[in-house]
Amino acid sequence: MLKKERQAYIIHQLDVHNKVLSSNLSGVMQVSEDTVRRDLQELSDEGKVIKVHGGALSRSFNFLYEKGNVVYAQQGKKIIAGKVAGMISPGMIVLTSGGTTIQEIAMALPTDLHATFITGSLPAALAYMQHPTVEVIVIGDRVSKHAKLTVGGDAVSRIGGIRADLCILGINAIDREHGVTDNDWEVVQVKKAMIKAARKVICVSISEKIDSCQPFQICGLQEIDTLVTELDPLDDKLSGYRDEGLEII
Amino acid sequence: MLKKERQAYIIHQLDVHNKVLSSNLSGVMQVSEDTVRRDLQELSDEGKVIKVHGGALSRSFNFLYEKGNVVYAQQGKKIIAGKVAGMISPGMIVLTSGGTTIQEIAMALPTDLHATFITGSLPAALAYMQHPTVEVIVIGDRVSKHAKLTVGGDAVSRIGGIRADLCILGINAIDREHGVTDNDWEVVQVKKAMIKAARKVICVSISEKIDSCQPFQICGLQEIDTLVTELDPLDDKLSGYRDEGLEII
DNA sequence: TAAATTCTTGCATTATTCTGCACATTTTTT
DNA sequence: AAAAAATGTGCAGAATAATGCAAGAATTTA
CATH class of the missing domain: 1.10.10.10 (Winged helix-like DNA-binding domain superfamily/Winged helix DNA-binding domain)
Structure with missing residues (x-):
């Protein structure tokens, strides 16, 4: 060997x-x-x-x-986290809620990354806060207990005032016909605003969620630049999305 | 292992x-x-x-x-939490950061309490969010990694726009001469604003912190209505504060 | 105050790492 | 192609680290 x-x-x-x-x-x-x-x-x-x-x-x-902080991650999430962490460069980044994957990314970040993360997700804020050199900004508003995320008109308008380099979008469902969808209307408003606020949008998703659909649309595929999953970029399941012009990683 | x-x-x-x-x-x-x-x-x-x-x-x-006693530590915290929980009535409540005591209060709340808690403390927000009937509102701004709290001018001015019924003030130091003090300037600004925003101020403190002092003043004793500790209200250590007109519980 | 539990300390044992060296393999130079 | 240099690998012995044990001290509990 x-x-x-x-x-x-x-x-x-x-x-x-x-x-x-x-x-x-x-x-x-x-x-x-x-x-x-x-x-x-x-x-x-x-x-x-x-x-x-x-x-x-x-x-x-x-x-x-x-740091004394714990996140239980599945293997797939770790792979995604590693891929995403490699794509992040210093700058202003908006983070949507997205379960543990988003938090796992925090741990995979280079230890000397100087970036600012803006989020309404409380677990995400706590996770990124542990990092020695990144700055965290929380979007304030009413807390959605289900999503552990601040939601509401105030949050949305705040996000509207931001110009970010990158949006890391954790998602619940994506398919070719309806784009990115979710089942929580309030969360959808926030995610929509974040996508608008960022120059580039990275969509982060476990492969299970691919080719599924929920009631409310967040955005069409054309608004997303990159799709990151735990699969090999050449996997058959992803080929349709590549055809739509998405960068697959 | x-x-x-x-x-x-x-x-x-x-x-x-x-x-x-x-x-x-x-x-x-x-x-x-x-x-x-x-x-x-x-x-x-x-x-x-x-x-x-x-x-x-x-x-x-x-x-x-x-003191170094496991049981005592827990009891002290729980005693305070119980006392404070009993004083809370439906309405609008601002919460300062304040370690686990503040979080312990969340667990001691009546399960049917309908109240709105406003805070910049991320651990506190997560703790109160668990409660079935209370509403949580997060103050947004830059996160102080040390205090796990949002701090900054934006947070302070937001708090300035609130009229709350009650402020639960977790503190680091209090004495008769200097009032309530703290060692983090940014946190002090936030706490000051919260005190101003509330009609009534409850000060929550483990007895260890009583009669100690830190660099920055948050407020004088006259701005506090009530002092809650794990001690018996008649304890000698507290008599001086009662003389100053504070309600001791 | 007595009993029980937990802590500290020094020591013996084992496991792990480090160091220098010999030898083989690969790469570079002549 | 041959010689020289650099690199990779394994081995042996010394050095270090980790752990459990035992006895006395300290602390907590009843």
Whole structure:
């Protein structure tokens, strides 16, 4: 097994299990523990893993430890989070609510990213707040208990006053015919406003939600620039959306 | 279970339950109590937990680390929460940040209370949001990572536009000479505005904080109507405040 | 105050890591 | 193509870290 191969395998294991043991890896990859340790050392120097006595932990695991905040993520969400985190550059970003995926992205962000996140989602605000260098701005208004999000005319008009570089849009349903849809009217108003406020819109969704539809439309496909899922961009399920002109990642 | 892993788990537990017991952790994590204690010691040295006899408390219990008694800490908090909950009647209430005590009050509220809580504190918003019949309104602005609270001119001016029936003021320090004080200038601005916005002000404080003082003044004693602590209202420590005309509960 | 629990400390044991070195493999230079 | 340099790997022994145990001290509870 080649060095690069081993290191890729280690990263993969960490993505899945959040931890690896030197002793374990040594057996699986058929190299000495010293070699495993050297691999871990290198990855640690590159900031890709957190080396600890006995093995290594994934970065997000360490993030939890450092900040004392916990989010339970499924594997798919982690993949999405990694993809999205790689697309974020310094600037002004509006965040819609979107369950744990949005929060998972916070943990995958480069630790030195200087960006401003604007959101009405309280869990998201708490998650991004943990990051050392990003700024968080909360949109105020009445809280929707269901969505844990501020909603209402005041929130919408506030968002209308923002010019953001990017909108990260967590969604509940998307299909080719109706575009992005949701079942909560108030949330829809907020998301609509956020899309308008941003130059570029990234749509974040677990593949389960693709090709499904709900009562209220948020926007058509043409208003979205990029679709991020946990699937391979070439997956058949996504080909129709690529045909519509969306960037698939 | 690796050392860091254990420590992350401990922090997680503290986030959820606010306390951990050494004996308990020892069983769950399958290590000796000595090891658990060493973990707690390290976390304590790093300032991440408050180590006490029998286990550890989350940092939000910062008011009691000298007393060092798990049960007492919980009781103190609960006593205050019960007292305050009994004083709340339907209407419009502004809430300042104030650690877990403020959140504990949310759990002690009558389940059919119809009231509106206005706050910039994200943990408080999440806590009150759980209640079936109360409404929560969040004040928007930049988030102070330290206080987990929205702060800034926008927040202050928003609060200025509110007429509330009651202000529940969680505080860091109070003494007869300087009144209510705090060490975070931005938080002070928000609290000042909240006091002005409310007809009646209830000051909530663990007795540890009484007769202490910090750099910035929030308000004088004359601006407070009621002081709630976990102590008996007739306790000597409070007599001076009663002399100043405060209602002690 | 007595009993029970928990804490601290030092020590022994084991597990893990580090270091220098030898050897093989790959890459670069001549 | 041969020689030289750089890199990757494994091994052995020294150094370090982690853990459990035991006995006495301290704290809490009854």
